[in-house]
Every structure is written in C-alpha cells, then in structure tokens.
Amino acid sequence: MSFLKIKNLSVDYPMRKETVYAAKNVNIEVNKGEILGLVGESGSGKSTVGNAIINLIDEPGKVSSGSVILGDLNIHEDRNNIIKYRGKKIGLIFQDPQTSLNPILTIGEQLIETIQTHLNLSKEEAKNKSIDLLNEVGIKDAEIRFNNYPHQFSGGMRQRVVISLALCCEPELLIADEPTTALDVSIQSQILDLIKKLTKERNLAVILITHDMGVIAETANRVAVMKSGKLVEIGATKEILTEPKQTYTKSLVSSVPPTNKKILRFVIVDKENKKNQENNIKILNRWNKKEIIKQDLVQIKKLGKSFDDNFFTESSKNSVMAVDNVSFEIKEGESFGLVGESGSGKSTIAKMIVNLFKPSTGDIFFDNICITKINNKSEMMKFRKQIQMIFQDPYSSLNGRLKVRDIISEPIKLHNPSISNTDLDGYIFDLLESVELTQKSADRYPHEFSGGQRQRISIARALATQPRLLVCDEPTSALDVSIQAQILNLLKDLQEQLNLTILFISHDLPVVRQMCDRIGVLKDGKLCEVSNTEELFLKPQHEYTKKLLHLMPKIESIYN
Amino acid sequence: MDKTINTWDRIKDSDIYHSFIKSPTAIVSSIILFIIFFCSFFVEFITPYNPFDPSSLSLMEAFTPPSWTEDGLTKFILGTDGQGRDMLSTILYGSRISLIVGFSAILFSLILGVGLGLTAGYFGGKYEMIVMRLTDVQLTVPSILMALLVDGIARGLISREMHDEMAIYVLIFAIGISEWPQFARVSRAATLVEKNKDYVSASTIIGVSNLVIMFKHILPNILRPVLVIGTIGLALAIIAESTLSFLGVGVPPTTPSLGTLIRLGNDFLFSGEWWITFFPAIFLVILAFSINLLGDWMRDTLNPRLKK
C-alpha cells in the first residue's frame, strides 16, 4: 500500500487565449522510505504537481480535479483546510535558498513559529527542538546560528536551514522542488546526501523534482517522467534510464551527455536533421575559410583580474581576485574547455578574452598580437571581428526590441558597411539556414522564438563576422537536455565545417567532456590543471579535479 | 507560419492591446483624454469666442450663469466669468496652456532625466555617483518647492517685462527641473539591468560603439517604465502647474491656465457665482484623474512583476 496516492490530478491555468493544462490526469504513488524522482523539461508540469499536492498553485491556476491521498487521508477532500497538512504532514523545499527565507526574521524565529503552528510546544521546547534539527541538518554551532538572520548563511547552509524548516514538524512526505539547482556541484552532493540520509532515518516519502538525470540516477528509487503536463512513464529508476519504453523518454535519455565516454554526436531520436549539411555549404561560399595552422591562436599569460568595489559589489567583497595568475593556450581549431564552479572566474576570463573587461595584470595574445594593449579603434575592430561570443541566457542575449533581421545585420553592416541590401538579405538568410532556422524568422522578434531557437539566432549573429574564435559561455546550461543536445550538435558541426576554434565554458563536466579536446579546471580564480579531455577524466591530477569528478552526478551510476 | 505578420496584427495580438480592450477604465479615460486634447488644441475651431480678444468681450455679459440655470444664456453654455468671457472657451484655452506646460515640462525632464540616467547607468563610476547623488538631493527637494525657487530666482534675474513673456518657459523649466530625478532613477535602474544583459555584451563584442548601444539597444528597452513614470508625471506636472498658477507664481493672468482660472474664480466662490471656479476645477480634476487612470493601468499592464 503506497503512502501517497495522486489520482487523476489536473491543474488548469485559464489564460487569455486558451486554458493551459499544467497537469492533466496525473497518477503517481510514492511509498515511505522511498525517493521518487519527478523529471521533465521546463514546462512539463513537474513543479505544478509538487505544488498541487498541497494546493499551493499561483493564481489564476487551480486544481481542477483529482485527489491526493496521504496514508488514509484524502487531503484534497477539503482543499481550504489543506493548510493544516502543510508543514505538518508535508514538507516542501524550494529551489532557491536565497529567496526562500524571510530576510528580516532570524531563522530561530521562523523555526519556532513553524513548530508552534503545528505542535503544541512551549517556546523553550520549540527552541530545543529547532536546535536539534539544525544540528541534524548539519549546521555547526546551532545554538549561536539559531539567532542569525538568513543573509548570514551561505547558499548551501541556507538550503540546510530550509530543509530543517521543512522537516521541523516531522512531516511524512517531503517534496523537494529542484533543491540543488541553484547550488554548486560540491554543495549539491552534500544536500542530496542529506536528503537521502533523512529519508532513510525518518522513513520519509520523498518526491524529488529535478531536470537533472544525473541527480535522478544517483538519488531516486523510482522515476516519473512528465511532458506537457502528462505523465509519460513511471517505474524503477534503472528500468527507465536503461530501457525506456516511450519515445520521449528515449530521446530524453539519449540527450543526456554521458559522463564516462565521449560520443561523436548526440542521437536525436525524433528528428535527425539531414538538411544542414547542404545548408552550410551556402554559408561556406561566403566564408573566408582559414586553413588551420598548427599554432596557438590564443595565449593567456599570467592573467589576473580584481574587482574593486562599486562594480560588482553585490556578488563579491572588495578587491577580490576573480582571476589570479592564469596562463594557458588555445590551439587553432581545437575546442578548449574551461570548467569550474560558480565564482571560479571562468566567465571573467571569457569576458577578458573578448575584451569586455581589461585584465588587471597579465596579457592575452590572439594570433600573436597582444590584444590587451590595443587602443586604436580600427585595430580593435579588426580584432573584434575575429572573436565572437555566445552567451548563457538566450533570453537576455537578444535585444527584444529588434527584429532578427536587424540583430543579425548589425555586425554585418558594421564590419562591411558597403554591403548592398540584397546581398545583406542573402547573407542573413544563409546565416539563418546555417543554424537551421527558416528565412521567415528574419522578420520576427526574439520573443516569438523558443530558448533553443534563440540560441541559434545568437550563434548566427556570432557567425556574421566570420570569427576564428568562438567563445561559448555556458551556451546550453539554460536549456533543456534535448535542446542542449541539438545545440551541441550544431556547434560541433559548425566547428568542423568552418574551422572554428572554440573556447567552451561550462560548469557541467559531462557536457565539457563531449565538446572539448582539452580542458582547464578553475577554482577560485586559479587554474588547477590543464590536460587532454580523456586524460583529465581518467587520470585527474589535481585534488580538486578528483573531487569534482567524484561528486558530479552520473547517470551511469545506475549501472553500478 | 504562412501568413505574413504585419505590425497591426502584432499589436492586436499583444497583451497590452488585450488588456486595454478588457479595461473599461483605460478605454474611458483615453476617450476623455482624447476629447480634451482635441478640444484644447483645436479650440479656435470649436468655440466661436476668443476670450483673449478684449474687444470681443462685453462687461455687461459678465457673471452670466450656466445656460441651464434661470438667468443663463444659451450662447454661454457654462456661463461667463467676471469679465464676460465664455467659461467653456476660457477653460479650453486654459487647458491648452496647462497641457502645453505639462507636456513640455515632462518632455524636458524626460529628456534630461533619461539622458542622465542612461549615461549614468551605462558608464558607471564617478560620473554615475555624482549623477545619483544629484538625483537624491533633487529628489528630496519636493517639486513644488523647487518650482517656486526657480520661479523666485527667475523673477530676480529676469526683468519684469521679460518675465511675463518668459513666464511659461520659466514654468516649464521649473516643473521640468523638479521632475527629472524620477526619470533618471528609473532609467538608470533599468539601464543597469539592461546593461548586464548579454545582448549589450554581444553588441560590444561585435564592435558597436557605446553611443549606438545606449540609444539603439538600451533606450528602447527602458522606455516602458519611463513611459509609465511619464504618464503619471504628466498628471503631476499639470497639477503642479495649476498649483503654481493658483499661488500666483505661474503663468500670467493674461494667458490663464486652469490653475489661474481657479484662483481668479475663487474670489467668487461665496458670492453665488460658483461656476467661475467650479468648472475649471472640475475640468482639472477630470483631466488629472483620466491621466492617472491611464497611467495606473499602464503601470499594472507594463509591470511584469505584478502579473505572474
């Protein structure tokens, strides 16, 4: 007999044009002591299901039908009274620990209030219980920290506080909605371990909502896959990940970059695009393809960057060395990967290479020219033409007020002011086709495109100047896995056809493994080691690299 | 995606259009505003009277009550004032002055504020610090006070004959100078957000110059909040203008604005000639209220934070 039974749960969002069914007839069961992974891409309705269980759906959405039975209680019988089960029977953890806590109440106050809401305890007893809880979730000096405000905790610690809050009234069901997405890999594994430990010790039923197949593979006992509000498949984790029955699950699993090997291309299950080979020939006609010379295209020498206050004040303290004495080279035609956790300085290096920031110390050589010392405007333009960048967030990297045509034509016109209008149009169409977009796209605005399509527009724009070096700053981390696979394939193809050199920056080790020839590992602005990809993954030298590799969630762990 | 998408379809498809169609207050207030704007700017063609041509006035017709009252004359729908001027025409002429001053002042402060805010947000550093410091100082000095001070200084500096001619410019400047910090703050904050968006970096990497980035890329993206502030600011500017004129430091009585009319009519409040002050006042309130309603609607619609 399952502890939690979700029967025919549907959630509707009546919108202006149509009603969106965020969840439709979802049936899920969870047992005690078990972690159920709920996976799906963005918009699949996985979070909606999590919130619907305790009827915490934002306006104008509402639970339209279905029942949720907890033990032998149908908690959806009287939805207005569901408040008494919140916290008491069911705990919920949100994604972002930065915003989940009330900033002006101490964590003690928040704990005591929650405890006293549900349990009949005196303030003293509640305090003792809170401190025990804080100890249990791994917060040191709990008695002192009890009186601290949320901003005095780091992200990982905050998530522990959030967990303690979710568990303080001893609920039997824990819903964790992307609990580690906002956290770095090392913290992620700690939090996941904590959840696993608590599940075991407290015999909890846990629903772990995530998009990360690696996390699922390592934590969940069973998996439910969702797509467009519908439950696609549910079953034991190993079964789903190794022998998926549904096409969607298959494509999902195949899109996940493997951590243990390098593959040539991702298998796109439903549509393998064959056209792009021909399309790219068109752009090749325009492309001044440069033969690859065996040389270092980029040389980074003792690069350092410190931010003093009033620039990055929010994220770092005064005068932090964001990049500290980093040296490496990128050979022409290769893909060089830079990996590191947030704050490791990898994006800063990228921005210095494309000359968005000036380095505080050190030099960058591009094609044997020191680009950090260029003052001349026309020289700078020459250099700008050769290095382009693709950004992480496909939403902010395109100006929403400009049509795609204008976005792509801007670099063309800037670097070739004499281009005729027809030629320009042709150029734009060729570029669009090279990234597998239709010509019609040119007359539309960015908001009419999906994230993946936007990233393609971004790439088209970057290609417009015919660069030699393409800096990709986490180009896929904001995308769903299936889209990620497509974009990564596209990048690989383009690199091959256009003889591009790529600097690939990511926190995602499996992705880097698929994309890069050589990899540099960054920690706190320092370069730990640089080596060939396979070497790095098989025989890591630096302690930090070893730790990272060990902690990274591996989808393959299901086989072990 | 076969059909061609033209701009009108795009507008019809937009959330703003739908929100507008669904909001009766927005529709009603825009209609009222349209009528007021239209009548004020084409007043010469609408009313047969020119209240500022002294030779056309007859003092004996002064204090004629509105046409529906016992002593009213049909040719003066809203009656006449103490000089025999037709109230309706006077109000429309007055509202034109008020609107011109309001619009110009807001335009002035918008250009100044957005210019400063945009550059401050974009360039940062000491320049930004100075601009924001200035903004803070200016923001704490309330608009009315600022306007009074400017007017006072202008009175001291400009000779009296000049002052009457310059009054309207002084007023525009006085109100404009006190409203710009709003725009500077909003546009700076928005610029800071936009500046850190990757499309700006992308443009920089492509080699687009700072000026083009600021005005072609960032400016259109920060216009929404600026527009909201501008609309609400317009109402404030109109009220400020009428307040100053009411206090007697605004436009000269020879070219009365709504505030001047209220001040002049105020003397007749107890003598039974209520229409002389009542109609300009109610007109002013309707004008400001409509603009505010529209601004309020715009704020709710254009502020994505409040609709999820």
Added chain:
Amino acid sequence: MKIKNLLRVLLSVVLVFGFSSAWAKTIKWSMQGDSLTLDPHAQNEGPTTQVSRQIYEALVERAVDMKIQPALAKTWKATDPNTWIFTLREDVKFSDGSKMTSEDVVFSVLRAKQRTSDFKEYISTISGVEAVGDYSVKITTSKPNPILLNQLSNIFIMSKAWSEKNFAMSPQNWDAGQETFSATNALGTGPFKITLREPNTKTVFKRNKHWWGEMTDKKVTQIELLPIKNAATRVAALLSGEIDVVTDAPVQDLARIGSSSSHKVESTAQMRTIFLGMDQAADKLRTGNTGDNPFKKKEVRQALYQAIDIEAIKKKVMRGLSEPAGIITFPGVNGYTADLDKRLPYDVDAAKKLLADAGYPNGFDVELRCPNDRYVNDEAICTAVVGMFGKIGVNVNLFAQTKSKHFKELKDNQGDFYMLGWGVPTLDSHYVFHYLYESGASWNKVNFSNSEVDAAIRVMEGEVDLDKRNAAIAKAWKIVKDDISYLPLHHQVISWASKSGVNVPIRPNNEPLFKSASFN
C-alpha cells in the same frame, strides 16, 4: 524642571479654557493686511494707522462722523496765523499708569519730524513746538496752515520716558529695515493696549484701564486683529463665525453675507477717488509701439475717457458699490461740486473718431500698471478697462502687482499708464492739487504742468479770504478737468461686514474706532 514645565503647561490650559470664551467680550477683526509696524511715526499707511489708532491718540481727532473734535487737547486757539496754543487734558495716563504731560507732546511732535519719520513731509510746515507749562503746548508754523488740525489728528503722542527707556527716541528706520523696541511694542494713551503681537497673524488689544474716555459699550473688553490675506478665506471665516467684523469685505460677497441672517453689511462712500494716470511728459512711451507718446494729445486722452463704460464697471465689477466720478475729489471736500463731478458720456464711436483724428486710427500699444491689493477690486477694474480700450483699438497690456511694488515703481517714474486712488484726509481741494497737479509734485506722475494752476495753488496755501480762495479752487478744477490729464473712474465705496450682534460704526476713512463699538 520637568514637573515645573508640566505645571506651566497645565496652568496654561486651564487659563486658556477658563478665560477664552466665558465673560471676555472680544471683537475679532479681520482685513487683508496687517500693520507694518507699531511705531506710530514710522509708516504713514492705512492698516498701520488703523492699528495705531486703537492704542495711540493725537491732540485732536476725527469723530465717528469725521468731524474734528478735541482729544488729548481740550481746547486750542491760534494766537496769530502762525502760532497755536493747545491746552491739554490733565487726566490722561499712558497704559502703564504714568501721566501724560506737555513734555510728551513736544517729544512726540518733534519725533514725527525726525529724518526717519514717515510724517516729516506731512507736517513740514510745523516749525516749532514748545511746552508752555505742564499742560499747554505752543506750535508754530512756517506759514499760515489752514489744515494744521487735520494734520495733527494723525500725529500720535508717545511717552517720552518710555521711549527713552527703550531706546526708541527716533522713529524706526523702516527703509533700512531697522529693528526697534517701538516697532513691536506700544505704550499709548488710547482705549486699548496691545497684549499680544504676532505680525501678520494675530494682534490682541485689551482695554486700557487707565484710559480717560468712556467706552460706548463697556462690554467691549478685547479686540483681536486676525489678518487674512485671501479674500475668500476671509469671507469664509466671517460666515463661519470665526471673525466678527471685516473692514474690507469683497464687493462680490456682500450679497451673500447680507443674505445671512446672522450677518450684516454696511457701506459708505469712502474719501477716495480711483483714477488712471497717463504720463504726458515722456517723448516716447516706455511700453508703446508708436515711437511717440500718444498721451500728449488731448484727443487721445479724451478717447480713452469716453471708451470707459463706467456704469458697466459699477454694475458688474463693483456690484453697484461705486459712484462714477468726473473729478478726483468727492462730496464733502471743499471745492467739490456736483457739476464738476459729471462725466463725459460713454461713447465708443466718438472715442474711435477722436483717436483717428489724433492720428492713431489703428490705436497703439501701452502697458497699464495696477495694484492688486490696494483698492476695491483694483485688478478687476483694470482688466475691465483693458477690454474697453481694446474696443477702440488701444491694445493695453495689464501689469498688476502688489501695492508696495506698484507705488515704489510709480515713484521711480516707471509707469506710462497707471491706476491710483486719492483720498483727501484734509477735506480740502488743496490736498489734491498739491500732490497731483502742481508742477513737479511728488504724485504728479502724469507730469501735468500749468502755470495758472500753480498760481491757484499758491493762492490756496496763503489766502485767508475764503471767497478768494474758493474762487481759485474752482478755477483750478475747471482747468484740470478740461485738460483730461487724468481719467477719473469712481469714488470708492467701502463696505464693512459684521455679525449682526456686533456694531462697529463704519467710517469713510475706513478706520474702525473700537471705542465706539457695541454689542446688541
């Protein structure tokens, strides 16, 4: 310390609650402006004198009916045309209880002749003052002065001892912004003394128990002056009962006030005529567009005159409360005749023709300067005449400003065309000619100059034979009226509004005498 303060506060509360309404009969008086200074010799200005009149007294005074009557002086006689002997009352005490003697009178008159006094011109003919015993004063004049008593009625008597003690021997130097004790404090022999003075806000007058005279109504124990600048607010305050009497009720509100059962309105012709002046000396108008001075031509002046529809102004602007005027003087003044006071007819066509004859068929531009807080509806009158002038093609730009600037700039010869009002406190035509028509006279800003008129003025000043003197006056009036050097508008009618139960007799000089006030 704290307790002491608290006690103080509590005591104040008790006092205020206890005393404010119960038995003190207070008259709350309001007008637009306030007294500028309490120094009785520093400013010769309406509200200032109105306030001083309640606390200070002069040797002689005008009764409610404006007749000269004894005040501090019991009797007087002229021993020769240039020498006057005044016999003082012996029972007069200042409000601090000290006796008033001839020393104080001599001191006060001399004080009013000092350099910083605003009355030094006014009594310039007084050449000597000396005490003849404790209660007798001899005043000598440099030439025979038929209006000396009139002048003396405005010279207030101060205490010499008090002035010495408080360093107020000289009048406050108003122009230099001097601060003196006498500007904010007062010690007089009048019926009231000032117990609280908050300039422009509130002045409290309490009965002076040492006063020698008799109150008309003993219940009147306190006066409060609460100036309210805004006319509508002033009327609102009166209607809501916060104010008992308003001495400058706006004409447009009189009907409303009169219709209230608990209020009443009184009107009387004021000793003041309103007129417009045109500078006829300048070769070129400062604000004109013709490059010459149209005012030099009598036809132009007459055209403007006949363009004014004075009846319309009376009906619409003044609500019937004005008397159209033909000359700048009013009934009751020596020299006034009803015949002189007849106006030229209102005739737009004639005016247009005159203008064309004078060479201005298309009119001309000029600026009209007006005060906006001095006369009854001054700005509205100006606005109205601007419209009337517009009808004959004269494009007049109105410039209205506050009285102090208006008069100052007028004195600085800045006006082409201006509004002025003239009162005749001496009730003799000489006052008008001396200031408005004599060549180079201080208020002759039209720059009228006529040797016959000047000669007539000499006659008015020195001639003791009344018939001859009156003939000179009549001749002068005829000359100036025919010349149309000013455009007379109307004699002002003033209106006081009050609660029905409060009687403050209205006086043509707009000065209330609260000693004559009474309750029903």
Added chain:
Amino acid sequence: MLVVAFVSFSLFNFVGDPINNMVGEETSDEERAELRETLGLMDPIHVQFSRFVVNASKGEFGISYQLRRPVSDLIVERLPATIELVVISALIALVSGTLLGVYTGINRKGFLSDFILAVSLLGVSLPTFVIGILFIYLFAVILGILPSFGRGEVVDLGFWTTGFLTISGLKAIILPSVTLSLFQMTYIIRLVRAEMMEILQTDYIKFARARGISENSIKYKHALKNGLIPVITIAGINIGTLIAFSIITETVFQWPGMGFLFIQAVQFVDIPIMSAYLVFIAFVFVMINFIVDILYYFIDPRIRVKGDVSSG
C-alpha cells in the same frame, strides 16, 4: 549642506542688487556706498561667503526686504506652526496610508479595496488647493463645525507656541492637516499596496505557506514587516514633501507658518527669506536622511548585522 548654503548665498548676492532692494529711490549714491560698506558688500566674495556661512550657522540671514524684520525672528516665530502642521499631517498620512495600503495590498479584490484605490487615485488627481477650498466651503461655511483659517488659540511655552493645548487650536489643525496629508496618504497607500503585493508573491511567503503558517501570520507578520521597510524611506521623503506642500495649505488656510511666509517672499522677491528658507529646508532634509538611515539600521537586519557568508 554647504552647497545649499552657497546656492542661497548666491541667491542673496546675485539675484537683484540687495542695496536697491533695501533703499528707496531718494537715497543718494554716498548713502548707498556707505550702506554697501556697512553691509560688507565691498569685501571679496569668499570673505562674504564665509561670513554668510558663519551667520547662517548662527541663524542670521539678514533682514526681510518686505517685512523689515530679521529673518531669523520671522523663522522662529513661524517654525512651530509649520512643524505642528507637518507632524500631524505626516502622522495622518503615514498611519492611515499604511493601514489602507496594507488592506488593499492583502485584499486585492473586493469592493472596499477597489473603492479605496479609486478614491486614492482621485486624491492624487485633486490638487491640494482644490481640496482645501472644498473643505473650507464644506466644513467651515456650510456646516460651520470647523474653523477655516489660522491656528486658533495658541499657548506660548516660551520657546515654542503650540496649538495642541487648546480646543480651538486642536480644531483649527484638523482641516489643514487633513488637506495636507491627503495627497501624501494616497501616495503611501499605493506604494504600500504595491510593496505588499510584491512581497506576497515572493518565495519566502510561498515557503511560509508551504509550512502551514497561518494566513494571518503570513500577512501581518511576515509580509507586513518586510513591507514596512520601504515605508521608512517614504516617510522621510514624505516629510520633506509635506513641508513643501504646506506652502499651499498654509496659503489656503492662512496658517501662520513658514510656507506662507515663503510664498509671499517669492512674490516679493524677498531674497533673505528665500535663502533662509532654503537653508532651513536643506537642514531638515539632511536631518531626515540621517534619521531614516538610523531607523533603517534598527529595522533591517541586513544592514545591522554584517553577513558572514564565507563559512559554509
């Protein structure tokens, strides 16, 4: 502060000739020169400026051109009236504005909320002077229950005159203070409402809901406390604005305060009063900013307690 001092100093010196403003036309050139000398106008600018600052810090701003009295006396005389009016208005605006703002922020729908919002929008659209006239007409003339002008009976406490200790004084302050506060109140309502609505959508409120914290506690403890923080800033600016708008209210209600003085000064180009008022206002604003900063320190733990993020 020094900047403001300089501005007002320049006002004093360069706007119009102070001598011309002070003396009449008859004054001879010698007399003018003498006056110039005694006033120290012959000294170099920096000497004049430092003297101005020294005098200003002692509260001396010269003599009003219009009223011929020392500006410092005028200011001291009128200060209590303005302060009392502003304080009462600020209290009305803050308290009722916050309460109504919270109410409308929490109850987003419903007749009363809509009504309050509509009225508040109308309040923003109604110029203060129109409200004032309306109030006088209604309460003083038609109903006759409240005085239309002035402060009523005031009690002189030596250093301060107050209208709080008499019935007439208390009655007199009702209309002006309500008039003055209306505009601000409507602003505060809207600001607090927006703030509350935003806070109610934050994650920590959602998380509190997910923990089963009662709605009342969420609204009035969690949301309100956070929502009140910006109110402090508003309150600071609010007081400044109130002082400025008191100019209008004081004019309409003949309230014998500084604003009334100032507006007359502007009309008369009475530079000493204008510059003194400016310095006074600047002083008040500096004080308000200072107090607001202090209040923030006490109310917002994020400022009071330094973050200790490194350990973790």
